[in-house]
Amino acid sequence: MNEAYAVEMKGIVKRFGSVLANDRVDFRASAGEIHALLGENGAGKSTVMCMLSGVYRPTEGEICLHGRQANIRSPKDAVKLGVGMVFQNFRLVQNLTAAENIVLGEKSSFWRGPRWMKAKTEEIRAVSERFGLPFPVDRPIWQLSVGEQQRVEIVKTLYRGADIIILDEPTSVLTPGEAEQLFATLARMKSEGKTVVITTHKLKEVMAVSDRISVMRKGRMIAAMAKRETNERELARLMVGKEASPVRPAAAGSAGKPLLTVSNLDVYADRGRKALDGLSLQVNEGEIVGVAGVAGNGQKELAEVLAGLLGWKRGSVHFDGKEFKAASVRAAIEAGISHVPENRMKSGLAGSLGAVDNLLFKSYRSPERSAFGFMRTARNRAWSQSLVERFDVKTPGLDTPVRQLSGGNQQKLLLAREIDRDPKLMVAVHPTQGLDVGAAAGVHRLLTELRNAGRGVLLISEDLEEVLQLSDRILVIYGGTIAFEAKGSEADRERIGMYMAGLREEEEAG
Known part of the structure; x- marks a missing residue:
């Protein structure tokens, strides 16, 4: 492994049962760089980063941080090694304040009394101001906008000492103004020597903010280059395998x-x-x-x-x-009237349920889906499978919780339900x-x-x-x-x- 890289992943393979999500992927990122991991939905980029952050374990391959082999078995291990990940679907407790969410998980965090919490709150406020990530630290999460919630997640990684920060599709939930603010924050992180990895498919943003770019397609790493060596048209071709x-x-x-x-x-x-x-x-x-x-x-x-x-x-x-x-x-x-809401996981889909249940939400009363108060289970599974195939929803199985699918596949499942209703x-x-x-x-x-x-x-x-x-x-x-x-x-x-x-x-x- 090369000490010049903050992150080096070599020969990474990840299988979910019979599904091969990552096929011998190599990925490298240096300290003080913004690295864009580009690829279509389902290309495997989020899965690779989930292994770096300890959510998954590789089936095969090696991970090295700052030249040393790392055994990352859990998100807790990743945090100890200075790796933090901000997921596309935030992992925040809605009825706790922003500050409480950030210290959640610290040893005896809520047993130390209000003076301890007040001191922690001031530390958190200082980190948020330092990186230009303002949010009301004393307000419950449910009262914050989506952009503010993302800032809480980013500050949580910084507060815990991360020097490798991964952001999964970070602008998918942001307004254009919030995206500009985020880019300024990423530049600040880079100036302090942190490694920033963003998984994305947005070509204009990649060209605007990144230093290096790696491109994945169908679970494999296709190319890696400096931004100055490529352009949007070439990146689109690499992503989809043809002229887009x-x-x-x-x-x-x-x-x-x-x-x-x-x-x-x-x-x-x-x-x-x-x-x-x-x-x-x-x-x-x-x-x-x-x-x-x-x-x-x-x-x-x-x-x-x-x-x-x-x-x-x-x-x-x-x-x-x-x-x-x-x-x-x-x-x-x-x-x-069919409705594709602004926030698919908050208003459109139930993340803990599989494809079948989510597809049934608006049609379970119909004679095709139920009779005499009982669901037509076999017929409904066959119908769900046909929609998954028709709308090209990539999922390990009909019962896989939809929160485990990529954002694009979640959206395609939602559209399948709404359009099938004619x-x-x-x-x-x-x-x-x-x-x-x-x-x-x-x-x-x-x-x-x-x-x-x-x-x-x-x-x-x-x-x-x-x-x-x-x-x-x-x-x-x-x-x-x-x-x-x-x-x-x-x-x-x-x-x-x-x-x-x-x-x-x-x-x-x-």
């Missing part, structure tokens, strides 16, 4: 009759905040309506209203010729978040097929490229109301960006 090109959906015909009409909607969210302010919009049969906007302008609440999760104070919602009088999840399901309207919130190039293209095809079959699609996304590429009409939401509307074919990127920032045309001219 975005989906260009066939142009839709003329839209059909109105399917969804929302009029003058006022919605109040947490702590009495007005999330939607007189919002009105329409989705017709056979069209994709894209909603663009900066996070926090009411997108989440709009989707939750349509899914029956959130009520409204004023206004009306008409769907397929009928008026919704009040919020009802069951009524939305029975009316034919919805009249698909409300898709960030549907390609956390997906690689190939999987995202597949989602785009599925949404386009729904549109071409005469269904309505409301696409809510912070990815302006996605909105521009797919939408027949584009709406900009700002301050809880629709600030701008344009045909997809006539949309102007700069104009849309101006309205997303809250500027009116007269202000821009002035």
Whole structure:
């Protein structure tokens, strides 16, 4: 093993039963570098890092840290050796404060009294300020935003003395502004000589933040190079094994009759905040309506209203010729509205259950899935297997807890459930978040097929490229109301960006 490397993994093999997840993988990263581990969902990159952080043990191979062979049998061993990992799905106790989560696991951490906890809290605050990771240390986790929760996880690794920090798909849950803040933090870590490894599939971010790049495909390491030696096009080819090109959906015909009409909607969210302010919009049969906007302008609440999760104070919602009088999840399901939520593991899937149970959530009452109060077990497993194959969900088995799947495979399972219901309207919130190039293209095809079959699609996304590429009409939401509307074919990127920032045309001219 080479002492020049902070991390050196050699000949790593990992098998889960008959599934070969990693096939003789070599990986090396130096101190004081940001190293991007790039690959499609299911390429095996997270599995390799889980072995480095002690979550899994390699079936074969060696791990060396700073030139010495390391026997990492558990996450506790990894922490002692200075390795910390921030997972895509955070591992925090919701009813404990941020500071309590960070000291959780220290010997007798909650037996030492309030003075000890106060001193620890100040230490944690100092670490967060040093690395530019602010969050309210005394507030319970459930009251923090997703971005703040990620900062808690990162500070936890730093507070415990990690000099090798692994971040699994770190920007998949962040707004663009939060992602920029994270990149600044990574640069600070690098300047202090820490080794930062990020697993990702986002090419622009890789080129913006990394020093070196390793590429995995189908469980194998394909290439490793310095950033200056490559470009986005070459990395995409290495990732997918062929020249990657975005989906260009066939142009839709003329839209059909109105399917969804929302009029003058006022919605109040947490702590009495007005999330939607007189919002009105329409989705017709056979069209994709894209909603663009900066996070926090009411997108989440709009989707939750349509899914029956959130009520409204004023206004009306008409769907397929009928008026919704009040919020009802069951009524939305029975009316034919499918929903891909913003946070798949919080609102869409049950992480401890397998594929079969998660696929049954919205259809278990139907005659095809149950009879006389009993589930049709054999039929349901066969149906689940067919959906897993059709949507290319990579899982060791139908009973494997979905929290063990990669983010992309979790998303594909969720889409399989929602699309198989043959919805009249698909409300898709960030549907390609956390997906690689190939999987995202597949989602785009599925949404386009729904549109071409005469269904309505409301696409809510912070990815302006996605909105521009797919939408027949584009709406900009700002301050809880629709600030701008344009045909997809006539949309102007700069104009849309101006309205997303809250500027009116007269202000821009002035």
